[in-house]
Amino acid sequence: MITGRSLCSQRLLLAFVGLFGGVMLESNRAFLSVAIVCMVNNTDLNTINTTKTTSPVSEHAEFFWSKSEQAGILSAYFYGYMVTQIPAGILASKYGGKHVVFIGMLIGSITTLLLPIGARTSIYLVYVLRVILGASQGVYFPSVHGMWGQWAPPLERTKLLAICYSGTKIGTIAAFAFSGFLCEYGFDNGWGSMFYLSGGLCVLWCGVWYITVSSTPSKHPRISREERTYILDSIGGSHKVSPTPWLLMMTSAATWACLIGHVCSEWVTQTLRTHAPTFMNEVFNFNITENGLLSSIPYMSQAVSSLIAGQLADYLRSRKYLSTTATRRIFQSVGFIGTGASLVCTGYVDVDNRYVAVFLLACAMWFVGLGAAGFMVNFVDFAPRHGGVLFGVANSIMALVAGVGGPTVAGALTPNKSQEEWRNVFYVCGGFCILGTVVFGTQARGELQPWAVDKVEVVVRESKDVLTVSSSALQLNSGRLEEKTTRISTHL
Structure with missing residues (x-):
């Protein structure tokens, strides 16, 4: 629970401003997933389909984009997204995540405003705008993750990040729920x-972000002395930029377990975010208004489960019922197993029971939400000072494998828009869930890794009578980093 110490605090404010940032980020990206259903004449001239009639053409359809072109437009976002991940983490640790996020999100908002003009000009301009949008918004998560490495006390970490990152789920809900009505x-x-x-x-949000947050507690002009001291004592007082131990970091089992868990979970998420409205339209023939509302239900489920998972995980850790490692492994493994089973079952639901399919998709996304207590926060567990860079690396690989691969594979597997073809899409998602369960469920680590500890600095001062050695040693104690100072005096 949020305690009195954290209620009305600047770190809680950062979580809620970040939540609305996630809403803006995801709505800018996800609106096209539903908009494309009413933008495009649904008769694919490149496909001869003798087994099923095409869905009715929307009266708002202006474009004749083929199935492959639509998949390409939806996945183009991730070509830009993966380019800026690692640079964003590095820039955020050097110049502060606040400034990197502000610039990136402002560019993304302008790109979104230009998309209708681009679509009516040329499909190639749509590709370009989507790539720019992905590149500009790609800075968000590595930068914010790096900020949380310096803002989130260890035993509040899961719930604060769950609140902050629930914004992306709410953004998806808003995009799907309102897009059908707006169309x-x-x-x-x-x-x-x-x-x-x-x-x-999003332009308005950028102004709010710039005014209300700071990159670190020590730089915040309005933070109380009590809160600043509490955060610095909990995490460790030094906030200097630490060199990134690239070799040790990229050969660590903890890194690869979290990275693979991230990719496997996001394969499911990105496949459904980009293609759920198309699936609902092609298989179950929901009209555009119903489609948007029903497509948002799974993400309402995910948003609720992620918030519950964050609170429950921190409760179990604070009461010492589970270690951090066990908490991350259990929550994420249950999430993977439940997601895979729900999606495979969805593939067998016929059109007469189409609302059962909506329920199963909601179940799948409920289990995906458990990742808020699993892979999503794990980088900050075992390497808090390198969390932004690590998240950038993971998101770059995720964008290539899941962001580009998920929508592309789904489009390639469903040329005839049949239920049997969509069943194969869900089988692929289930396979990634199995891989994630095996790797993350056995190899994830929740404790600070040796390569992520700041190097010990030893200062020797010699006086006439006394030799004094001062060392700043970071120790792990009950899941908290504490700064210890040892002084040894020896008479000469």
Whole structure:
């Protein structure tokens, strides 16, 4: 639970401002997933389908984009996204995550505002704008993750990050829930209003972010002395930029376990975020308004489960019922198993029971939400000072494998838009869930790794009578980093 010490604190404010940042980020990205259903004439001229009739063409359809072109547009975001991950982590640790996030999100909001103009000009301009959007928004998670490495006390870490990162789920909910309504009743032929609305709100959020947050507690102008001391004592007082131990970091089992867990979970998430509305339309024939609302339900489920998981995980750790390692492994493994089983079952639901499919997708995303107490926070567990860089590395690989691969594979496996083809998409998702369970469930680490500890600095001062040795040694004690100072006096 949020204690009196953390209620109304600047770290809790950072979590809520970050939550709304996630809403802006995800709505800017996800609106196109539903908008494309009403933007595009659903008759694919490149596909001869003799087994099923095509869905009715939306009256708002302006474009004749093929199935492969639509998949390419949806995945183009991740080509840009993966490029800025590692640089963002490095820049955030050097110049502060606040400034990196502000610049990136401002560029992303402008790109979103330009998308309707680009779409009516050329499909190639849509590709370019989506790549720029991905590159600009790609700075968000590595930068914010690096900030949490310096803001989140260890035993509040899961719940604070769960609150902050629940914004992406809420953004998906908002995008799916309102996009169908906006497509039907909005201005600029309906779908155009989605991008003007999300882009404009994101500009406003950028101003709020810049005014209210700071990169570190020590730089915040409005933080209380009590809160600053509490955070610094909990995490460790030194916030100097530490050199990144690249070789040790990239050969660590903890790094690779978290990275693989991240990729496996995001394969499912990105596949559903980009293709769930298309699946609902092609297999179950939901109209655009129903489609948007029903596609948002799984993400409501995920948002709730991630918040519950964050609170429960920190409760179990604070009461010492489970170690951090056991907590991360159990929550993430249960999440993977439940997600895979729910998705495979979804593939066997027929059109007469289409609301059962919605329920199963909600179950799948509920289990995905348990990752808030699993891989999502794990980098900050075992390497808090390098969390931004690590998250950048993981997100770069995720963007290539899951962000580009997930939508592309789903598009390639469903050329005829049949239920049997979509069943194969869910089998692939289930396979990634099995891989994640095996690797993360056996190899994840929750404790600070030796290569992530700051080097000990020893200062020797010699006087006439006394030789004094001062050392700043970081020790791990009950899941908390504490700064110890040892003084040894020896008479000469």
